[in-house]
Amino acid sequence: MFGEKVAVRDLTLSVRRGEIFGFLGPNGAGKSTSIKMLLGLATPSGGEAWVLGAPAGNVEIRRKIGFLPENFRFYEWLTPAELLHLHGRLCGVPSSKLEERVPALIDLVGLTPHINKRLQNFSKGMLQRAGLAQALVHEPELIFLDEPTSGLDPLGRRMVRDIIRAQRDRGATVFLNSHILSEIEITCDQVVFIREGEVVTSRDLHAQQEEAVRVDVRAKKLSPECIEGLARWCDSAHADEERLTLTTSSRGRLPDILRYLVGSGAEVYQFTPQRMTLEELFISVMGEDRGF
Ligand SMILES: Nc1ncnc2c1ncn2[C@@H]1O[C@H](COP(=O)(O)OP(=O)(O)OP(=O)(O)O)[C@@H](O)[C@H]1O
Numbered sequence: 001m002f003g004e005k006v007a008v009r010d011l012t013l014s015v016r017r018g019e020i021f022g023f024l025g026p027n028g029a030g031k032s033t034s035i036k037m038l039l040g041l042a043t044p045s046g047g048e049a050w051v052l053g054a055p056a057g058n059v060e061i062r063r064k065i066g067f068l069p070e071n072f073r074f075y076e077w078l079t080p081a082e083l084l085h086l087h088g089r090l091c092g093v094p095s096s097k098l099e100e101r102v103p104a105l106i107d108l109v110g111l112t113p114h115i116n117k118r119l120q121n122f123s124k125g126m127l128q129r130a131g132l133a134q135a136l137v138h139e140p141e142l143i144f145l146d147e148p149t150s151g152l153d154p155l156g157r158r159m160v161r162d163i164i165r166a167q168r169d170r171g172a173t174v175f176l177n178s179h180i181l182s183e184i185e186i187t188c189d190q191v192v193f194i195r196e197g198e199v200v201t202s203r204d205l206h207a208q209q210e211e212a213v214r215v216d217v218r219a220k221k222l223s224p225e226c227i228e229g230l231a232r233w234c235d236s237a238h239a240d241e242e243r244l245t246l247t248t249s250s251r252g253r254l255p256d257i258l259r260y261l262v263g264s265g266a267e268v269y270q271f272t273p274q275r276m277t278l279e280e281l282f283i284s285v286m287g288e289d290r291g292f
């Protein structure tokens with residue numbers, strides 16, 4: 001809570017080790033606050049959280065965590081190499097390791113041409129790249145990235161995607177906040193949607209049965225009661241004479257929906273499911289107008 005404002009409530013999450021976890025929700029949903037609580041940077045008024053087997057905020061565990069904050073300010077008189085050395089030393093990385101790791105990381109994020117420039121002269125995207133390298137310098141087991149592609153050009157965004165995947169391949173767990181759903185869709189293993197501090201739904205992006213679908217139906221004798229009854233399986237249902245468009249968050253419900261339509265007297269001529277993009281799913285689960 002911030003004064004009277006409840007930023008996060010009843011939030012229950014579990015992130016598997018080694019996965020890329022997408023944490024999604026509209027502006028002000030409580031994503032950054034949740035990350036800060038998991039890091040011990042904000043104190044929750046209730047509840048508990050375990051991070052890498054220890055209570056959230058444990059200082060020893062913090063050394064195993066990388067963090068790219070949403071709005072960060074680094075010491076701007078440092079060069080990127082100095083910033084990385086500083087963060088590396090704070091996390092207990094030996095100097096000999098840093099000597100080889102820092103230039104390699106600076107190269108990875110495309111900052112080699114600016115290696116001797118001070119951060120105060122960096123553009124937004126250049127700073128973002130330095131921030132990302134800072135989050136990785138101690139080869140953390142768990143990495144929180146709060147909107148890592150913010151301010152990045154298309155090549156930079158692709159670079160972030162490749163870096164996230166490489167981190168997972170190294171065995172790290174990545175906890176990602178982003179509004180760029182097309183990127184989340186191709187990077188993440190699991191996503192959770194939150195709104196006003198509460199989980200709305202979650203998705204395993206590899207599970208076919210869980211795939212969200214939009215179904216275009218053409219049918220005669222669709223009664224208003226029948227359409228209303230679809231609320232049991234569907235997030236939305238819009239009928240326009242013989243055309244019915246419905247969305248459901250799980251492909252596994254399709255047989256039940258079709259059986260229900262036929263059972264309630266509709267004459268179904270067409271029933272075409274189409275995979276929904278994560279963006280469509282976001283709008284369907286976050287939209288106030290559920291169509292019922
Ligand atoms: N330091 C603070 N003091 C008071 N209220 C705060 C503070 N930080 C966040 N909040 C409030 O808590 C709620 C959640 O904010 P948070 O920054 O966690 O959202 P978010 O999901 O990260 O949003 P965005 O997508 O815009 O980054 C908002 O209503 C915000 O106004």
Ligand SMILES: [Mg+2]
Nearest residue numbers: 031032033070
């Ligand atoms: Mg945020």
